Amino acid sequence: MPLLVQAMQNSISNFSDIINSLKPHLDLLIYDFYQPWAPKLALSQGVPSVYFATSGATPVSFAHHLYTYKKISTFPHLTIDLKNQEKVDSREIVAIMKNAAKDFAFGSFNLSTDIILVNSCRGVEGKYIDYLSILCKKQIVPTGPLVNHNFNDTEEEKDIHSSDIMRWLSEKDEHSTVYISFGSEYFLSETQIEQVAKGLELCSATNFIWVIRFPHGETRKCIEELLPFGFLQRVKERGIIVQKWAPQAKILSHPSTGGFLSHCGWSSITECMYFGVPVIGLPMKYDQPINARLAVETGFGVEVERGQNGHFVGEEIAKAINKVFNDKCIGESFRSKARELSEKIKIDEDQEATEAAEQISKLCIKNKY
Structure with missing residues (x-):
């Protein structure tokens, strides 16, 4: 920044x-x-x-x-x-x-x-x-939230790797998969990667798609070396690691996706609301903590608990994921609220966009005369 x-x-x-x-x-x-x-x-x-x-x-x-x-x-x-x-x-x-x-x-x-x-x-x-x-x-x-929901494939989306992700997701049960990404500007430390992996292992009944990125210009590390020993082998039937670009909007709009473990950047929060997906908040910096609190206040999200020093551990990640995926009552409450928000946003989006355009047009006309 x-x-x-x-x-x-x-x-x-x-x-x-x-x-x-x-x-x-x-x-x-x-x-x-x-x-x-x-x-x-x-x-x-x-x-x-x-x-x-x-x-x-x-x-x-x-x-x-x-x-x-x-x-x-x-x-x-x-x-x-x-x-x-x-x-x-x-x-x-x-x-x-x-x-x-x-x-x-x-x-x-x-x-x-x-x-x-x-x-x-x-x-x-x-x-x-x-x-x-x-x-x-x-x-x-x-x-109105600016979300790209027209899935005309870009060059990235035409990539065979992207197609493989969506094919894999389509084989999973409804609401059975957690999508994990921390955006394009935040990169997990090795310790944080280890703790996220630990949390996913503790959620043995939940499928996952986990996007792991490294800073531009940094030599791409061997992912096996960053993850707990044997992790990929143990989760191979229910999880995939993505080191390239992932079609996030497509993943969130897919019926097999049941939650998003997110850094709570505003774009990610708005996509969750638009597509009706509960948020599992793990905010890192800037506006992200406030966005996470909004998701909790609004009722479509839960936040991962941290220690006084701000660090998070795998057990707390697992606890938050389980609330969404494996606690029938609480999980359905999150999904119901997420669906409600999605419906409301989609009903109002055209009107709000039109009103914004009219306000802009008025200023342009006012400036001419």
Whole structure:
């Protein structure tokens, strides 16, 4: 994240050239967290700009509250909080804000013209959308969760490995498989890989698809060396390890998938809600802990318990997975709530997208006259 922030800061000159090249055809600029300088450039050319919060309203309102009032304890929705180790980790973000441009983070909210777009839906985050509106004194316009649900195969999806994954999944019983991925920006340590493997072994009745990635440029390690001795042999009938790209949306939409052990990045959370899949939260950093708390509060997720030092162990992973897959009453409650959210989101998505488009169109027309 610090490198990305710095890279964006260094791109101001090039971005200004792009703005100039688009005149007089540029009607509106939409920017996000990483381009706090963009609205000033747009304003200098007489172009309105709108902030787009790519995270959900819950983490954004929580962070804005902390930014404004300097206290977590006064946040009005008490189920959303940070644990001890997460409070320590959040200092990294505070340091980034201090070292970046003056208008970085919530300063750039003030420069948004009339509205703020948020990648969310009112049916899930209504009270957080309303509180965010109070904090930033602007209308918050949800776009509906931006989920790709049109499965026209990309080049990656046409890959034979991807086809093998879906073929394997299709042979499993309904809701019998947990999908495991920690996104494209977080990489498990060797100790963490060992603990996840331990948890999966303890859930002997649950199938799994586990995506393990390594940082770009790092020599790909032999996966057998990172996993407990004999692990692959012991789980070969019920689990597969994926070291390449995996068709996540396809996997989550498949009826054999019954849960997602996730780092709780916002894209993963929205896909779970859209496809009606319970979340087993194992958040790592940034907005992920707040997203995990939202999943628990909303009733479609459970969070893996950690020690005071923030570390997790295989036994707690197994306990969380078993709640979703092997506790009949609790598991059905998670699935029922996930289905309910999915239905609501799909009913509302066209209307919210249309309303967002209308708001944007109004700003463009207003700027012309």
